[in-house]
Amino acid sequence: MKALTFPGGVHPPYYKAISMSEPLRGAPLPLIAVIPLSQHIGAPNEPLVKKGDHVEEGQVLGKSGSFVSSPVHSPVYGKVLEIKKAFHPVMGPTLSVFIERNKNKEPRGYVEQDVEEFSPRELIEKIRNAGVVGMGGAAFPTHVKLSVPEGKKIETLIINGAECEPYLTCDHAVMTRRTQEILKGIEIVIRILQPKNTYIAIEDNKKSAIFAFQRMIKESTYKALLGIQVVLLKTKYPQGGEKQLIKAISGREVPPGKLPLDIGFLVQNVGTLYAIYEAVYFNKPLIERVVTISGDCLNRPGNYFVKIGATVRDIVEQYGVELYREPKKIIVGGPMMGFAQPHMDVPILKNTSGILFLSEQRARYFEERQCIKCARCVDVCPVNLVPTDIMKNVRKGYWDRLEKLHVTDCIECGACMYSCPARIPLVQYIKDAKSVIEGRK
Ligand code: SF4
Numbered sequence: 266m267k268a269l270t271f272p273g274g275v276h277p278p279y280y281k282a283i284s285m286s287e288p289l290r291g292a293p294l295p296l297i298a299v300i301p302l303s304q305h306i307g308a309p310n311e312p313l314v315k316k317g318d319h320v321e322e323g324q325v326l327g328k329s330g331s332f333v334s335s336p337v338h339s340p341v342y343g344k345v346l347e348i349k350k351a352f353h354p355v356m357g358p359t360l361s362v363f364i365e366r367n368k369n370k371e372p373r374g375y376v377e378q379d380v381e382e383f384s385p386r387e388l389i390e391k392i393r394n395a396g397v398v399g400m401g402g403a404a405f406p407t408h409v410k411l412s413v414p415e416g417k418k419i420e421t422l423i424i425n426g427a428e429c430e431p432y433l434t435c436d437h438a439v440m441t442r443r444t445q446e447i448l449k450g451i452e453i454v455i456r457i458l459q460p461k462n463t464y465i466a467i468e469d470n471k472k473s474a475i476f477a478f479q480r481m482i483k484e485s486t487y488k489a490l491l492g493i494q495v496v497l498l499k500t501k502y503p504q505g506g507e508k509q510l511i512k513a514i515s516g517r518e519v520p521p522g523k524l525p526l527d528i529g530f531l532v533q534n535v536g537t538l539y540a541i542y543e544a545v546y547f548n549k550p551l552i553e554r555v556v557t558i559s560g561d562c563l564n565r566p567g568n569y570f571v572k573i574g575a576t577v578r579d580i581v582e583q584y585g586v587e588l589y590r591e592p593k594k595i596i597v598g599g600p601m602m603g604f605a606q607p608h609m610d611v612p613i614l615k616n617t618s619g620i621l622f623l624s625e626q627r628a629r630y631f632e633e634r635q636c637i638k639c640a641r642c643v644d645v646c647p648v649n650l651v652p653t654d655i656m657k658n659v660r661k662g663y664w665d666r667l668e669k670l671h672v673t674d675c676i677e678c679g680a681c682m683y684s685c686p687a688r689i690p691l692v693q694y695i696k697d698a699k700s701v702i703e704g705r706k
Pocket residue numbers: 645646647648649650652674675676677678679680681682691692695
């Protein structure tokens with residue numbers, strides 16, 4: 266099978282072996298869960314509970330009347346201690362519900378139901394009620410993505426198992442340990458969208474996941490699954506970007522400013538497919554996810570089922586993840602697109618794929634130097650931008666020119682910054698440019 270890819274990109278050290286072969290572990294329940302009310306792209310949620318309320322596991326804590334939003338649920342039985350601002354790993358202080366777990370209550374059981382009779386509309390409603398969002402990064406509400414507007418049609422569904430960020434192996438863990446469940450999730454999405462083609466796309470450094478899907482599809486009794494093709498991707502960063510996947514598999518480009526939907530494609534992450542399976546088959550809301558715990562400062566790295574609302578401190582203090590040296594950097598997400606945290610009191614969110622504890626050596630602290638005009642940043646950019654020009658125009662405040670440089674097409678993958686020998690923080694310049702352009706609209 267030939268490995269497909271896209272133009273540009275980089276090959277950082279992957280460090281996936283640290284966690285890849287470890288078992289998929291359960292994790293202790295948090296004593297106090299911190300649930301930010303909004304964990305999605307879209308309208309913010311309003312709290313539906315108040316201080317002192319007793320809550321059930323799976324109870325809705327906050328929601329919005331807007332279609333482009335996603336409710337949040339309690340991950341445990343317990344009591345609302347407070348509703349106040351807590352540190353969100355990406356957005357900073359954010360209104361959150363603090364729940365003290367009732368230690369006398371066992372976790373709730375979820376009963377499997379027959380899903381054959383559900384219409385596409387009912388399936389979407391179940392996914393919406395369960396608060397499912399894109400778990401591969403952006404946290405866009407999944408029910409919105411699956412509600413294709415009239416006049417549009419999804420011809421090609423791509424299941425994203427690329428997992429191109431260094432260190433992260435949570436998608437690999439789900440693909441190899443929950444293969445059948447993901448296929449059931451795919452079958453649900455196929456029933457909703459009726460695509461002509463469905464691909465499961467996996468990088469060639471995850472052969473066990475490729476074999477697992479190939480074998481299960483061959484043995485499947487579901488007619489809809491038999492036509493699925495498992496495609497091999499070259500291991501390259503950012504292979505898991507939606508536009509890069511579409512380019513690699515079909516050769517087609519999503520035009521600047523457009524969405525995959527505009528050319529008949531829909532990309533869905535494997536972790537999200539697992540959440541869809543649980544939402545539809547078990548009415549289970551998205552209250553836990555698999556998180557990679559990795560780095561070069563800890564014992565017991567691996568992949569853990571973590572409740573949404575558990576904090577990084579819970580992971581260090583309760584999971585046996587002993588830090589044997591002081592990390593220089595704690596990152597939520599991967600090292601290329603993740604966010605460095607100032608402390609450990611930050612909660613796991615629906616789209617938290619990893620927590621990395623990195624030493625000074627791995628954290629890549631370098632002095633910024635002068636641009637040497639080598640154009641490496643241009644060569645690696647997967648969306649054909651000229652990061653060095655963007656940087657120069659931001660420094661000079663030439664905001665009008667920046668729109669012509671298509672800054673808003675940047676996917677903030679960090680490949681340019683990674684390849685820059687002058688260690689210029691190009692992504693920061695791009696983010697600054699985007700926020701100025703957004704503010705001028
Ligand atoms: S300019 Fe944006 S899309 Fe291009 S390499 Fe840099 S971060 Fe990635």
